[in-house]
Amino acid sequence: MKEVRCIICEKEGYGIIIRGMLICNNCEEKVITCDVNSDFYEFYKNKLKEKIYKKKLG
Secondary structure: OOOOEEOOOOOEOOEEEEOOEEEEHHHHHHHHHOOOOOHHHHHHHHHHHHHHHHHHHO
């Protein structure tokens, strides 16, 4: 079976799948509860842009 890694933390796990890519439960919880002005939120947004939208355009 193919290993599935989170696009944020790059660890194996379970969580939500967006456009065929995993966001693990831990990262999902962090982004839901973090302050939108935090460094993690910016990191999360940049990872989504890099991984999900790049795939969509590519």
